[in-house]
Amino acid sequence: MTMRILEKRSVPAWIEALQTTRRIVGPKPSNGHAAFGEITTAAELALDYGTTILPPKKALLPTEEELFRFDHGRPQAPSDAIATVLLGVHTCDLHAIRLLDRVYEMGVRDQAYARRREATLLVGLECLRPCSEHVFCKSMGTLTPPDGIDLHLTDLGESYAVEVGTDEGAALLNGVDGVRDAGDADLKRLDRVMSEKWARFPYPLEFDISQLPSLLTMGHTSDLWNELAERCLSCGSCTVVCPTCSCFDVRDDIDLSLSRGARTRIWDSCQLASFAVVAGGHNFRKARAARVRHRFLRKGKFQVEAFGLAGCVGCGRCAQACIAKITPIDTYNGLFHRQQETVRPEVTA
Amino acid sequence: MTPAPSTDRTSEGGGVAPTPAKDRTKAASPRSLRDTLNDTSIYLPVTARVAEMRPLTKLETVFTVELPQGLTLDHDPGQFVEVSVLGVGEAPISISSSPSRSNGTFELCVRKAGEVTSALHALRPGDSLGVRGPFGHGFPFQQFYGKDILFAPGGLGLAPLRSLINQVLDERRNFGRVMLLYGAKHPSELLFTDEVEAWRARDDMEVHVSVDRPDEAWTGNVGVITTLFPKVQVHPRNTVAVTVGPPVMYRFVLIELLAKGIPEGNIWLSLERRMKCGVGKCGHCQMNHVFACQDGPAFSYDRIKPLEEAL
Secondary structure: OEEEEEEHHHHHHHHHHHHOOOEEEEEEEEOOEEEEEEOOOHHHOOOOOOOEOOOHHHHOOOOEEEEEEEEOOEEEOOOOOOOEEEEEEEHHHHHHHHHHHHHHHOOOOOHHHHHHHHOEEEEEEOOOOOOOOOOOHHHHOOOOOOOOOOEEEEEOOOEEEEEEOOHHHHHHOOOOOOEEEOOHHHHHHHHHHHHHHHHHOOOOOOOOHHHHHHHHHHHHHOOHHHHHHHHOOOOOHHHHOOOOOOOEEEEEEEOOOOOEEEEEEEEOOOOOOOOOEOOOOOEOOOOHHHHHHHHHHHHHHHHHHHHOOOOOOOOOHHHHHOOOOOOHHHHHHHHHHHHHHHHOOOOOO | OOOOOOOOOOOOOOOOOOOOOOOOOOOOOOEEHHHHHHOOOOOOOEEEEEEEEEEOOOOEEEEEEEOOOOEEOOOOOOOEEEEEEOOOEEEEEEEOOOHHHOOOEEEEEEEOOOHHHHHHHOOOOOOEEEEEEEEOEOOOHHHHOOOEEEEEEEHHHHHHHHHHHHHHHHOHHHOOOEEEEEEEOOHHHOOOHHHHHHHHHOOOOEEEEEEOOOOOOOOOEEOOHHHHHHHOOOOHHHEEEEEEOOHHHHHHHHHHHHHOOOOHHHEEEEOOOOOOOOOOOOOOOEEOOEEHHHHOEEEEHHHHOOOOOOO
């Protein structure tokens, strides 16, 4: 691991240098929030952002993505992905991307995702403050970045410490003025920033996260799901803003000539009533409670078992988006409390 | 994550080899359609030709599909393909022909039910359609060697089961008794009637057919499929039951099969889901932690019994 220092005053020049070879996607101001979008000038970049409504996932898994085009009944090979730098990705979202990599590339490899992913370099950004009241990244173990991120920035005030994770990442800094190897003073400063950061973040889950899959297994028949279902509106907002949700629907579009068109995949949501309907109308997840439970189980149990990584990174976006105020912290802790009550040994006089 | 299902099959048990021996080391050997998924995109269908369309009922038509030169389907009975009409969409359709009768073509029995299947019905022989697959795990019929087989399809369930039935009949000596209990709503909805009659005429297969609502010409059994179960006595430990039908049918057929004492692990069924991708990505067929498109669609009952979203 190499640690380098990027002076903040050099960031505009760095962005301009990156732009000569790659598209840059990063956080930029949008209606009073920050949103990931294409950065055309360095001034647009808002690296001091808190959180975004939609996760940076959309750069790898667009809301609508052409799988291929067709012409006169013949499918055509899909086009190449655009070389991209996805910049300013917070640590929770880096963990989410690591999970998406496994979902889409393990088993049968999804080349549509893999092509875009391979063309994308990740520049992470350390969060130094909780971005909302709903975050539980510290509980989920996503407070620091996973290994192998191309570059990872930590704000040191006048400069960024840049952890170089890959050769491709190192090359992104080549020839940029204001970049140097970190010295002892820089590393000390970094240590202090990280130590101060740790104490700022809450630890809201009341149990050890390694217990989450078994907690969900035991809580499978809990009344909690029915109680949440009474509040849930099945709007699907939670899945739209989730950095790890990856289910999709597929749609064909055809132009007016009826000869050319495209097959497109679009984000879908297991919370929508129609998600598990089959021909003939039978719905295998008709009960709202079953849909609510499926979301939590998929993230907290099934994906842990299938991929070795949790499908929840503690970003708190779903809690922020939920009109019914359903939050993963309350849900997980609620299950934990009920389990405690269930197993409490009887006290004999 | 389940690894991609192997399409290799070894011939054992001394019966008629179900498919020609495959030798992937031969340069000239045809390529399996499934391998094309790895070329550029798992979502890119191969353009195949409709060789023949044979209407069975008002709603169901059998399509004989011919793959491009050099490609073979290499399927197991019970697997499915994703079928495309470009501009309309794609739908998962079970393969109705048996591997033993592939001959470079395969058959799909398609019910006109939605947009894609309606567009398929509007095709004519010689037209193109897109195919991806085959996907998932079918019925592991080689595990059934030496057993009595009880087939219990309901309605359109005969379409996927026909693949297995013909495979079993083409290597008949590998199996014990072969029984078919087939139920449909109305005589006009019975599928593959000529074939069912040919099966009935065999002296090595027991065939019972029932309809819920008879017409005037119907002389057979009347009632739902479960009314056929008293007609066969089985040796439960040596019987494999394979049932395919709508969800509501499974509930009642399972009661009958279990009442006969057939072990849960010897009862096989096929689950229908709206698979969009076929490879465990789109999420539509997920039942608890199991993906019907990869782990199934054929399952033994003991496997899906604990999954409350399965049936």
